[in-house]
Amino acid sequence: MSDPRPASRPSPGVDLRIQAKELDREDELAVKRAEFVLDDTVYLDGNSLGALPAHVPDRVADVINRQWGRLRIRSWGESEWWTAPERIGDRVAPLVGAAPGQIVVGDSTSVNVFKALVAAVRLVRGEGEGGGSGGEPHAERDEIIVDATTFPTDGYIAQSAARLTGCRLTPLTPAEVPAALGPRTAAVLLNHADYRTGRLHDLPGLTAAVHAAGALAVWDLCHTAGALPVGLDEHGVDLAVGCTYKYLNGGPGSPAYLYVRRELQDRFDSPLPGWNSHVEPFGMRPEFEAADGVLRGRVGTPDILSMLALEAALDVWDGVSMDAVRAKSLALTDFFLRCVAAYVPQGLVESLTPDAHAERGSQVALRCEGAGDVMKRLIERGVVGDFRAPDVLRFGFTPLYVSFADAERAARVLAEVLES
Numbered sequence: 001m002s003d004p005r006p007a008s009r010p011s012p013g014v015d016l017r018i019q020a021k022e023l024d025r026e027d028e029l030a031v032k033r034a035e036f037v038l039d040d041t042v043y044l045d046g047n048s049l050g051a052l053p054a055h056v057p058d059r060v061a062d063v064i065n066r067q068w069g070r071l072r073i074r075s076w077g078e079s080e081w082w083t084a085p086e087r088i089g090d091r092v093a094p095l096v097g098a099a100p101g102q103i104v105v106g107d108s109t110s111v112n113v114f115k116a117l118v119a120a121v122r123l124v125r126g127e128g129e130g131g132g133s134g135g136e137p138h139a140e141r142d143e144i145i146v147d148a149t150t151f152p153t154d155g156y157i158a159q160s161a162a163r164l165t166g167c168r169l170t171p172l173t174p175a176e177v178p179a180a181l182g183p184r185t186a187a188v189l190l191n192h193a194d195y196r197t198g199r200l201h202d203l204p205g206l207t208a209a210v211h212a213a214g215a216l217a218v219w220d221l222c223h224t225a226g227a228l229p230v231g232l233d234e235h236g237v238d239l240a241v242g243c244t245y246k247y248l249n250g251g252p253g254s255p256a257y258l259y260v261r262r263e264l265q266d267r268f269d270s271p272l273p274g275w276n277s278h279v280e281p282f283g284m285r286p287e288f289e290a291a292d293g294v295l296r297g298r299v300g301t302p303d304i305l306s307m308l309a310l311e312a313a314l315d316v317w318d319g320v321s322m323d324a325v326r327a328k329s330l331a332l333t334d335f336f337l338r339c340v341a342a343y344v345p346q347g348l349v350e351s352l353t354p355d356a357h358a359e360r361g362s363q364v365a366l367r368c369e370g371a372g373d374v375m376k377r378l379i380e381r382g383v384v385g386d387f388r389a390p391d392v393l394r395f396g397f398t399p400l401y402v403s404f405a406d407a408e409r410a411a412r413v414l415a416e417v418l419e420s
Ligand SMILES: Cc1ncc(COP(=O)(O)O)c(C=O)c1O
Pocket: 108, 109, 110, 111, 151, 153, 154, 191, 195, 220, 222, 223, 243, 256
């Protein structure tokens, strides 16, 4: 039988390449790409380590050469090093929907998970400094619920926090949480997006359910901050943490952040009180007296070089609307999935990422056989994603610098690798 299609009909590849060009032409965020150091690889690993904003090296060089090299100790005041954690916290705040004065930057995400979770249990029980104000103390609450699908560090820290507070730890998928909440639940630690599948969890709904049970919600925003609107204040989140080296492009090991809702701050009793969280750090007093506000979330000397690299990196967000970022992220992941469906023969990959926009973060996870080897070959061919054991290919879409042409090329090269 002859082919009924007209001879001039373009292949799906030509169509998709044309569409990618059109989508890139219409993309209001496309101009942002020039603000990053990128080469001709397709970089889809910004959900692990964000790309370098081009102006950061000069700013860091100034911090090293002038602030450290010439001003030395004077820089704690003159270069405003001392106040960097709260100042940069206020730069992160609008990106996660928080009013100023509720975020401090510092330490790793793991350390901040520990602070937030232990403090949440103490808050609910009315323990600690000024304890019991603002509500009924619930000393009998002795359960911490943790997302069973979490990035491992949160699970490990939750185990330790449970041991230290005398709580039992209940690992559950986020969908199972509402039904499991009860009068003994103290705190619930959840991920806004699943690091493996890219599934977005219902932060407003789950936070409301946790509150209805009289418990507190702690959210890990590592995979959503800088990728979509979070709305911490709007949704009444109690405590939140996140890293800054993924979608916020702060650099390898850049400091994490801790959000403490304003109404909880005067009762926030950190399990890691350090001299930087003291009301009078240079008083060098033997007894601890917590500082006011979110400063209580600080611990020791801030890691200034990383922190000021992050501060510089945050400039790329000036004038960027998180709604535009979300719209592009969804369009990119939709388009990538469409290209994968068009190029990759059926049955070779299975998407673990939900189709529904309301359930999708900013990455696509594809399950396939030999995923580790497939990712190695993709990287050799200039498409950088990552592999998560045992069988997941992860592709992160950072709307500030990933283009639709990148998405099309990644799917095309994936098909070539899988067919070779
Ligand atoms: C959800 C989540 N939490 C925490 C971490 C890591 O925390 P840390 O910054 O302490 O390495 C990661 C990734 O590294 C993560 O994906």
